[in-house]
Amino acid sequence: MGKRDKESIGFGVIGLGIGASHVRAITQTEGAELVALCSLDTARLAAIAERNGVKATYTDYREMLRNPDVDVVCIATPSGMHADMVIDCARAGKHVVCEKPLDVRLDKINAAIRACREHGVKLQCIFQRRFEPLHQKIKETIARGRLGRLVLADTSLRWYRTQEYYDGGSPPGWRGTWKYDGGGAFMNQGIHAIDLLQWLVGPITAVFARTGTYTHHIETEDTGVAVVRFACGALGTVTCTTSAYPGLTNDLHIHGENGSILTSDGRLVAWKIRGEREQEEEQAMLASFGGATGGSAAADPMALSLSAHFPQIRDMVLAIKENREPAVPGEEARRAVRVILALYESARTGREVEIRHDG
DSSP states (O other): OOSOSSSSEEEEEEOSSTHHHHHHHHHHSTTEEEEEEEOSOHHHHHHHHHHHTOOEEESSHHHHTTOTTOOEEEEOSOGGGHHHHHHHHHHTTOEEEEOSSSOSSHHHHHHHHHHHHHTTOOEEEOOGGGGSHHHHHHHHHHHTTTTOSEEEEEEEEEOBOOHHHHHOTTTTTOTTOTTTTSSSIIIIITHHHHHHHHHHHOOEEEEEEEEEOOSSOOSSOSEEEEEEEETTSOEEEEEEESBSTTOOOEEEEEEETTEEEEEETTEEEEEEEOSTTHHHHHHHHHHHHSSOOSOOOSSOTTOOOTTTTHHHHHHHHHHHHHTOOOSSOHHHHHHHHHHHHHHHHHHHHTSOEEOOOOO
């Protein structure tokens, strides 16, 4: 903890692109206090600091780590920088909330997890879709065995990004590079869908993938498709693209021997589970979860719900106060990256790749 004589937990944010969502979540969370901001974009830094009454601003995150008021650091920088920053935070005694992916290389992810363990700080990775009430309900329903034996599970993300999106950012042009983005549509956009699919259905144990770059001038793929196999025996598919003009839906389909659940952009489309009250149950579920969602990043990566990151910021506050693990610790965050790296290996070699999740 910091040296302030306060009950609140002090948060600092590095990077104010998607980091602006962290800022909003922190300011909405009881027990959290936004105390420091860091960005290379000095105009944005000044504007967000003034809007939120933050006096401590930095362009060098290492200086921010010396601020005793900062208890937790939110990292929202290019993906290939994450692990190094996590390690620096751990050595400074700061807890960490890191944007997805935890990093683009497994060895660096392992080093970041190890550093946090060695220095006794907590590490949480942003996978906010796990916290949405509909997905919590689906998770519970599958865990209770109501779908029976799982047969098929698909996710498709048909989004759109302009060339300007890939050319911009800080540093300019980091998106769509192997060094900083770690991949394209699979790693940057599809990782949330892949994490959610695996969290709901169970570990993915084998993949066979194809990728291509069709509408953008980037190093990595803007389109990828894969057949996957789950530990439970079910089969599935993963489709991710940033070439689907003008930006369409992110769909999830789960089928078991006793039922099917379909969602689109986090909204329930169908809930059909075998039983005497099948239609009545579906109508109740559609009434609860079939409405509009808080925002879609189909065409605009910043068009997230204002509360998208709130549950994980709140969870970190509680994890610190209760001295427990965050809901999505580093070991969990590693799983999605492991799957995506296997997808790239399969696309490169033309072979099915098996996946082990034992560290």
